Amino acid sequence: MNNTWLDFSVNRPKTVLIIGFMLIIATALGAKNLYFRGDYKVFFEESNPQRTAFEEMQRTFSKNDGASIIIAPKSGNVFNLQTLSLIHEMTEDAQQTPLSIRIDSLTNFQHTWAEDDDMIVEDLVYDLADLDQQRFDYIRSIALNEPNLVNRLISPKGDVTVINVSVNLAEGDQTAEVIEVTESIKALTDKYKAKYPEHDFYHTGVVLMNYSFATFAKRDFSTIVPLMFLTVILIMWLLLKTAVGTFSTVVVIASSIAVTMGVAGWFGMFMSTATVNVPTMVMTLAVADCIHVISTMLYGMSLGKDKKEALLYSLSLNKMPIFITSATTGVGFLTLNFAAVPILADLGNLTAVGVLFACIFSLTILPALIMILPIKQLPKQISSSKLSYTERFGEWVIAHHKRILPFTLVVAVTAIGFSFNNQLNDVPTDYFDKSTKFRKSTDFQQQHISGMANLDFSIFTDEDSGINKPQTLQKIEAFSQWLRTQPEIDHVSTITDTFKRLNKNMHGDDPNYYLLPDDRELAAQYLLLYEMSLPYGLDLTNQLDMNKSTTRIMTMVKNVGSKELTALESKAQQWFTTYAPNLKLTVASPALMFGHIGETNMASMLEGTLVALLLISGLLVFALKSFKMGVISLLPNLLPAGIGFGIWGIYSGEVNLGLSVVLSMTLGIIVDDTVHFLSKYRHARISGNDAEQSVRYAFASVGRALWITTLVLATGFSILMLSPFALNSDMGLLTSIIIVVALAVDFLFLPPFLMAFDRKNIKQELTHE
């Protein structure tokens, strides 16, 4: 084979390094274009049907993305002078929030009542001066009986209240705006925390969720990546015990990451909660390449070769396996392009790019660096006790293969059985670890008032002022009542409550008139009167469209799983087909977008995994030069994922977006073990050994390398578990599990399997034909 380009980096290391680093730096400069994006929309393609439905709704009505400030007085009672003053002042101040379009609070709730033929529209708490106990009781009774307030702005017990700040975020990248709004809300809260220390404050809402996405991505980047570097250095030092080797490896992985990030930057990509994992993954995968090159070189040197000879020996032995394993890993990551979530596709593409560069660098920069750096003529013989340990383990497997095979089969089948425990579940609030402030806030809100998630229902009449028709109003009311009986729903804001209240007000507050107006003109005239009496920002545009042909019912939903949420959506649609076939319903919200994305993404990723499997198996047939081995390899390649998901089914059972990509991602990685094991096995078989001898040979020659790379990979991916963000930590955990299982399969299942089913003598086989 033509080795000239590899020899070149050994013969002319300085040239390679100078040209190499010039190219690396030029490419890496692109990283300056990188920026973090924190809005949840990065999870959804522009054509995502739930996203378009939501955006359409946001255009028809005023936007209701926002930040919620939750206020909990330590006294356990909101209705006192101190707390009401706090809400009143803070509501006023919150209008200064950048991009805010609407502030909803207990105090600025537009309370309407009648006095003779007067209709009064006023803030529920307007004048702080005339508050006394009697007034507190009055405000309390109004608030706790107002369907528009309870479980949204006030807890049913009256112990916790919420100020909602709705903002008008631009389309597209909202990160800068989200940060601006959140920082303003935080500053506002700090001000009132100091002024009213007897209160606890919490922040939730879509804006805060976006903010958390962005800040956690940044934090992961600045904590996990350095930690990964340290781990790599430690592992290299412990395993190879060579300073030059460790240093060169660090240079190679740093270069791989820098170039990958540079490419991302030149292509105008952004960092997100998913792509923030790229450096860690690239690092993990690059280390394996370096280990192969360096350990073979050390082995060569221990055989008495000099550094140059040993390097050339290592390169010629490793170039093909490194290329093949990089190719399979790259293919695995590239199939993330099947994901319905754009940032997961970005993750796949960038990691594939990183793997490609790691492959190139470990075959060029790495040898060049080792060439110019001083390295002692053979440090130490690789400890022989470990070598024999692996071999002894192999002997044990060989000796007991008849018992191990059924045992592993039973374990595998059982584990795979448990994988059916897994359920797709994407709850955006649950992406954040319980230790995070954001999660604590959403949990507090859920416990006292309502879930953070909202679900909005638009009802279309397709008729100018069609909402005012009595039969339409009755349908809306019946539907609203139906919504209120749903266990998942905490709060329903519906225009029919306003109509009933107005009708009562118009009849001298006679409670018998707390009914829907039974006449279209009457309803329209109420609305005309009411709209004109509302203050700026508290109009009805969040509930009614321009020509009153469409209304939006806004609900607060418990932070339930995607199954419950999508089921609720279908039940609502079912209700409409049964009871209101003339009206059209659309359901939308960010939570619902997440509710669907898990399923959509899993379906598309299964396709992706199938493609990955075909491509990778094709590569294996080519690499192992045997169709039969390619087919046999399917088993050890697929089993680990099955068993891994089985373990996951026992451990958690909840599968989120992050996990849907694990399948094709790990496929490309674990295949490496199989390639190494089977290629050595086949090599021995072709040389005329039987299955048992070939297994022995495979254990002896690659056993140690396999557990070392497994250790590195599993450690690398389990470092992702430190992320407070479940998408990343779960992905890291499950990937590590599968990588470890893959080794177990290759060591415990594959050898007995080969010994049981690969009995025919290859030479005999050939002569029989």
Add this chain to the structure above:
Amino acid sequence: MNRNFLSSVTIISLVLTLMSYASSGHAQSAQEKGLAIAKERKLRDKGWGDSTGNMSMILRNAQGEEVERKMHLKSLELVDDGDKGLTIFDQPLDVKGTVFLNFTHAIEPDDQWMYLPKLSKVKRIRSRNKSGPFMGSEFAFEDMSSFEIEKYKFKYLRDETFEGQASFVLEQEPTDENSGYSKQIVWVDKKHYRVLKIEFYDRKGSLLKELVNYEFTLYLDKFWRPLRTEMFNEQNGKSTELITHELNFNTGLSDNDFNKGTLKNVR
């Protein structure tokens, strides 16, 4: 008492303005100049008496869909208080015949009544709010009520040419804390003191809406009225066009026509 206080303020400021005019060459503060221009604007419009008009409102959303609302108006000028106005809704049909009576006040909440034909009752609306949307349009009620000096604090900003017309640019800050705006920037043409354009800033100081007047027509040889007004909401992309189809002065309306007791009979 309030009224007296206000009128004394008015008189004093008038005197001050006159003094400042008299001593021309004496440096005038931006506030004084702004107030003087506003007063001249008010003065140029003084004496129109009463009017009736026929209007359409065209509401457009950000996607360009539109819907038309129709109404006719009766207005009466008051010398020592805000004007009185009657709005009779014609379209959409379900609010046809609804009548809205408003007595504008500079500082206190306006007096407002509404006659709901379906309920055949006159309801008095008591609310400090005047910034809610008018018929779902981009006009707040406060944008449509009469211009009174006491409603704002003025500040002259600069001279500027707007659409070829030499103009003063003024800042006016609402005195009513229930106003939806933190300030308005007004372009007044130097020749006729007509309002050409207004920028409305929300309470956090961001640009909210922009109003531009078109097709100025002269009535009674003295009073300019725009026959078309565009209000564009910068924040949500919606807009409203207000079109005056017909406008008559000296129609013989009197105070008796603006009476809550007779609202039922208004056509």
